[in-house]
Amino acid sequence: MKFNKLLDNCKIYEAGKPIELVVRDYGVDTKDIIKLASNENPYGTSPKVVEKIASLSKNMFMYPDDSMYELKEALGKKFSVTSDNIIIGSGSDQVIDFLVKAKCSENSKMLMSRTTFAMYEIYGRQAGAQIIKTKDDEHNLAQFEEMYESQGADIIFLCLPNNPLGECLDRDDVYAFLAKVDKETLVIIDGAYQEYASFKDSKKRIDPADLIEKFPNAVYLGTFSKAYALGGMRVGYGIGQTSIIKTMYKLRPPFNISTLSLAAAIEAIKDEEFVQKCIALNFEEMTRYEEYAKQRGFEYIESYTNFITIKFDSNYLSSEVAQKLLERGIIIRDLTGYGLNAIRITIGSKEQNTRVFKVLDEVLEDLKKVENL
Amino acid sequence: MKFNKLLDNCKIYEAGKPIELVVRDYGVDTKDIIKLASNENPYGTSPKVVEKIASLSKNMFMYPDDSMYELKEALGKKFSVTSDNIIIGSGSDQVIDFLVKAKCSENSKMLMSRTTFAMYEIYGRQAGAQIIKTKDDEHNLAQFEEMYESQGADIIFLCLPNNPLGECLDRDDVYAFLAKVDKETLVIIDGAYQEYASFKDSKKRIDPADLIEKFPNAVYLGTFSKAYALGGMRVGYGIGQTSIIKTMYKLRPPFNISTLSLAAAIEAIKDEEFVQKCIALNFEEMTRYEEYAKQRGFEYIESYTNFITIKFDSNYLSSEVAQKLLERGIIIRDLTGYGLNAIRITIGSKEQNTRVFKVLDEVLEDLKKVENL
Numbered sequence: 001m002k003f004n005k006l007l008d009n010c011k012i013y014e015a016g017k018p019i020e021l022v023v024r025d026y027g028v029d030t031k032d033i034i035k036l037a038s039n040e041n042p043y044g045t046s047p048k049v050v051e052k053i054a055s056l057s058k059n060m061f062m063y064p065d066d067s068m069y070e071l072k073e074a075l076g077k078k079f080s081v082t083s084d085n086i087i088i089g090s091g092s093d094q095v096i097d098f099l100v101k102a103k104c105s106e107n108s109k110m111l112m113s114r115t116t117f118a119m120y121e122i123y124g125r126q127a128g129a130q131i132i133k134t135k136d137d138e139h140n141l142a143q144f145e146e147m148y149e150s151q152g153a154d155i156i157f158l159c160l161p162n163n164p165l166g167e168c169l170d171r172d173d174v175y176a177f178l179a180k181v182d183k184e185t186l187v188i189i190d191g192a193y194q195e196y197a198s199f200k201d202s203k204k205r206i207d208p209a210d211l212i213e214k215f216p217n218a219v220y221l222g223t224f225s226k227a228y229a230l231g232g233m234r235v236g237y238g239i240g241q242t243s244i245i246k247t248m249y250k251l252r253p254p255f256n257i258s259t260l261s262l263a264a265a266i267e268a269i270k271d272e273e274f275v276q277k278c279i280a281l282n283f284e285e286m287t288r289y290e291e292y293a294k295q296r297g298f299e300y301i302e303s304y305t306n307f308i309t310i311k312f313d314s315n316y317l318s319s320e321v322a323q324k325l326l327e328r329g330i331i332i333r334d335l336t337g338y339g340l341n342a343i344r345i346t347i348g349s350k351e352q353n354t355r356v357f358k359v360l361d362e363v364l365e366d367l368k369k370v371e372n373l
Numbered sequence: 374m375k376f377n378k379l380l381d382n383c384k385i386y387e388a389g390k391p392i393e394l395v396v397r398d399y400g401v402d403t404k405d406i407i408k409l410a411s412n413e414n415p416y417g418t419s420p421k422v423v424e425k426i427a428s429l430s431k432n433m434f435m436y437p438d439d440s441m442y443e444l445k446e447a448l449g450k451k452f453s454v455t456s457d458n459i460i461i462g463s464g465s466d467q468v469i470d471f472l473v474k475a476k477c478s479e480n481s482k483m484l485m486s487r488t489t490f491a492m493y494e495i496y497g498r499q500a501g502a503q504i505i506k507t508k509d510d511e512h513n514l515a516q517f518e519e520m521y522e523s524q525g526a527d528i529i530f531l532c533l534p535n536n537p538l539g540e541c542l543d544r545d546d547v548y549a550f551l552a553k554v555d556k557e558t559l560v561i562i563d564g565a566y567q568e569y570a571s572f573k574d575s576k577k578r579i580d581p582a583d584l585i586e587k588f589p590n591a592v593y594l595g596t597f598s599k600a601y602a603l604g605g606m607r608v609g610y611g612i613g614q615t616s617i618i619k620t621m622y623k624l625r626p627p628f629n630i631s632t633l634s635l636a637a638a639i640e641a642i643k644d645e646e647f648v649q650k651c652i653a654l655n656f657e658e659m660t661r662y663e664e665y666a667k668q669r670g671f672e673y674i675e676s677y678t679n680f681i682t683i684k685f686d687s688n689y690l691s692s693e694v695a696q697k698l699l700e701r702g703i704i705i706r707d708l709t710g711y712g713l714n715a716i717r718i719t720i721g722s723k724e725q726n727t728r729v730f731k732v733l734d735e736v737l738e739d740l741k742k743v744e745n746l
Contacts, residue, residue, distance in 0.1 A: 001557060001590060003620050004478045010623040015439040024442070038436045045433040053433065053633070057426035060418045060637055061602040063411045066388040069397070090463060093626060101499070105377045119626070126474070126624060184374060217374060229434040232632030247376050250383040251499060253466060253492070259605030260426070261631050264433055 006106075006128045013118055017331050028329035034355060036346035037331040039163070039193075039307050041229035043281065043349065045264075046274040049230070052267040053260055064259040071262055074269045075237055080209045084242045087249065090256050092192055092221040092236025093119045098248040099219060099238070103154050103186045104129040111153035113139045115165055115338045117190060120157045129154070137340065138167045138301070141177045148181065156181065159190040160206060161197045164335060164344045166303030168197045168204045178215045186244075187218040192236075195227035197304035199279045204304055208239040216241045226306060227275050228268045233261040282306045285347045292357055296364070309335065311342040316367055318343050324363040330356055379479075379501045386491055390704050401702035407728060409719035410704040412536070412566075412680050414602035416654065416722065418637075419647040422603070425640040426633055437632040444635055447642045448610055453582045457615045460622065463629050465565055465594040465609025466492045471621040472592060472611070476527050476559045477502040484526035486512045488538055488711045490563060493530045502527070510713065511540045511674070514550045521554065529554065532563040533579060534570045537708060537717045539676030541570045541577045551588045559617075560591040565609075568600035570677035572652045577677055581612040589614045599679060600648050601641045606634040655679045658720045665730055669737070682708065684715040689740055691716050697736040703729060 019033045036042075044050075072083040089095035096119055104110065106128035112120050115137035124131050132151055134143040139162055148156065161168035174189075181187060189206055198205035208220035219240035224230040235257055238248065257265075268275075289308045293300040299311040312318050318341045322334035333344040348356065392406045409415075417423075445456040462468035469492055477483065479501035485493050488510035497504050505524055507516040512535055521529065534541035547562075554560060562579055571578035581593035592613035597603040608630055611621065630638075641648075662681045666673040672684040685691050691714045695707035706717040721729065 001476075001559065001617065003475050006478070007475060007620060007623050012623060013627045015436070015627045018436070018438040018440065020438045020442060021440060035435070040436060041434050043434075044431060049433065050430045053430040054427040057423045057430070058417060060422065060426065060605045061414050061416075062408070063388070063391070063413060063598075063604045064607075065391040065393045067391065067394060069393060090626070091628060097626065102376050102380060103374075105379070186374065225436075231436045232433045234437075234628060234631045244374065247380060250380050250385060253463070253470065254386045254388045255464060255607060258607045258631055258634050260633050 006126065009125050011122050011125060013122055014337065017326070019331070022326065022329060022331060026327055026329070033329040033331065034348060034352045035331045036348050036352065036356065037333045038231065039226055039305070039346045040231045041226065041278055041306070042346070042352060043229065043278045045229045046268060046271040048271045048274070049264050049267045053264055056260060056263050059259055062259060064255050064257055064262050066254050068257065068262060071266050074266055078269060079239060081212070081239055085212065085239050085245060087238045087245050087252065088257055089236045089238065089252075090234045091225060092190065092223040092238070094256060095221055095236055095238035095248070096120065096188065096190075097123050098251045099186060099188055100124055100127050100129070100155065101251050102247050108154040109152060110155045110157065111144065111148055111151075112157040113137070113159065113162065115162075115340065116157065116159045117163050117192075137338075138162065138165055139169050141169065141173055145177060145180065148185075153185055155186045155188060157188050157190065159192075161193045161204065161304035163192060163305065164307070164333065164338065165309050166301045166305045166307060168201075168304035170203045171206055172203070174206070175214065178218060181215075181217070183217045185217060187215065188221065189218055190221045192221065192223045193226055193305040194222065195275065196279055196282065196306055199276070200283060200304050212240055219244060224265050224268055227279055228265070229275075229278065230261070230264050230268055233258075233264045235261050235265040282347050285350060285353050288353055288357070289345065289347065307344050307346045309342050309344045311340070316364065317341065320367055321360075321363055324366060325359060328359050328363070330359055379499065382498050384495055384498060386495055387710065390699070392704070395699060395702060395704060399700055399702070406702040406704065407721060407725045408704045409721050409725065409729065410706045411604065412599055412678070412719045413604045414599065414651055414679070415719070415725060416602065416651045418602045419641060419644040421644045421647070422637050422640045426637055429633060429636050432632055435632060437628050437630055437635050439627050441630065441635060444639050447639055451642060452612060454585070454612055458585065458612050458618060460611045460618050460625065461630055462609045462611065462625075463607045464598060465563065465596040465611070467629060468594055468609055468611035468621070469493065469561065469563075470496050471624045472559065472561055473497055473500050473502070473528065474624050475620050481527040482525060483528045483530065484517065484520055484524075485530040486510070486532065486535065488535075488713065489530065489532045490536050490565075510711075511535065511538055512542050514542065514546055518550060518553065526558055528559045528561060530561050530563065532565075534566045534577065534677035536565060536678065537680070537706065537711065538682050539674050539678045539680060541574075541677035543576045544579055545576070547579070548587065551591060554588075554590070556590045558590060560588065561594065562591055563594045565594065565596045566599055566678040567595065568648065569652055569655065569679055572649070573656060573677050585613055592617060597638045597641055600652055601638070602648075602651065603634070603637050603641055606631075606637045608634050608638040655720050658723060658726050661726055661730075662718065662720065680717050680719045682715050682717045684713070689737065690714065693740055694733075694736055697739060698732060701732050701736070703732055
């Protein structure tokens, strides 16, 4: 059967390997598996959220409140915007999908950093858009500016901080760039890890209300999957001027969030203390990874997120390191697919990280031996 | 800001009003509200599923198993197909979205019954497809055949049984029609309410494995939202030949189903006894609606689902009936938007239906009085 020809250029996102798969494929015991591949919050979900969901599990037969009144009210209050400035997605990546499909058609152009969240390109190709990338892997605003001036763009993506590398631009630099962008260009500020970045350095903090007031062509994206520890529940949001939000609603399928996911997000917002505690622990543990890398002479990217990217020199291949770790039950992300000889590791709990350092040492030793044979 | 011009023709789906909204807008007490607008299973979710979810609520921080291995295995076993024949969607309507976007582009044509599930047209317009509808509201295969022959179609939708009207074609007639359809035309058999239809009359039963073997250009859609009582969890599926399923995967966003939704669906399949009991109760209660309609002299459509469509003559306007019911806390669906002077009522539990009959009598009496003034 013939299909839409746009699909010929479409790529499929490769998700972090789930624990179930490692059990199935490598026979590792579930209890021995450490998954640090998808930047999940290693401290679990807020006990208050867990309790709420258990108490609501009887309500699964009812469709969700499709107006999402309560969640939008809570987000509006948190960010000092109105409910009309908010759209909820099944993860913030569904909001990316809405934005790309709303703005782009064949011959549209999307500008992004060379190494950034893979879904931008995937949704762009589905819409038939041309993908333009900067030369540098990390965000480089001078390159963004140069390419925007020479080639133009219908959408510009800025991932602040950037996944999968971890770096983050300063807000003032971002604003200076946005001031030069045409109002017909949609700018997507992906703040999936903003809670981490603004905790570490207030210069990185993007305030959604301030952003969309100053730049009405910008949309801010947030998620409950990372700091709010709801990766399994698929809730994200977009904040923008009402005209943009209203247009996106034309593409939102009804009931795009499950009843329990809505309830979990509403409850998670209430337990800000839990979130801040998790973030503080994250950066405490991050220093151990930095120390580890320094001691072994590995380069790493300073991270404003809950993961760290460690680069290897020619002595090691990141794909081999990742595979060996996997066989020992430690799931991390190999960045070979991004053209980098590097791995991305989610910052786990203290115990998890201690084990990662130990097993990683063993793996590196093993690989060195093979080399020396 | 300028957007994709296809959006100019897009419509937004109007969901059944949630209980929360009636509480907010009409000040009715939550406990007094009966929602029979979205064809939810009035007997709640299987207690086994409820228990499972409560026990898993701690796992919300982990991303779902994106391979959906266990659920696809369970569905494969249930329907005698392989996992490669299955794709899971956030409700079966996400599978419709995948299929429409995979097959259609501007100038494509989609053929459907005049009054059928609204999302077919909504997704079609997003893709820029031309919507062709039969003259009759209910499915009329002679009209399908005639229009297909004269105009052609890239996709044909058959909703078996049909939402929002409730009628259902016989399998043999459907097969006879499909035999005349070109193999390049994608045929979507929407079986969202098939469990009800095949319970009531085996001649209506569509077996997905048999369907896709005989007609490799057909895809079967099923859902956990109706008989399986998981409307709030958003899980549906498509069953088709691997080449079609594989193509759809290019459009499936990662993690399109939440961790708890996956677990709920897996558990729901195991409790077939609960499902069959709910369906039996549904048809027992359905006869009460049929009796009610007959006694009041209202026409109704014989239904193979968990809802019934009651038509009014010129003495009543369905929009007024629906509004008056709403003010008294009973939420049903007015079909004025479909060009029909009719209401669609989900078959509730015994107690709910008894109250519906009482309040509906009051409402009809009230409306008659106004008429007579």
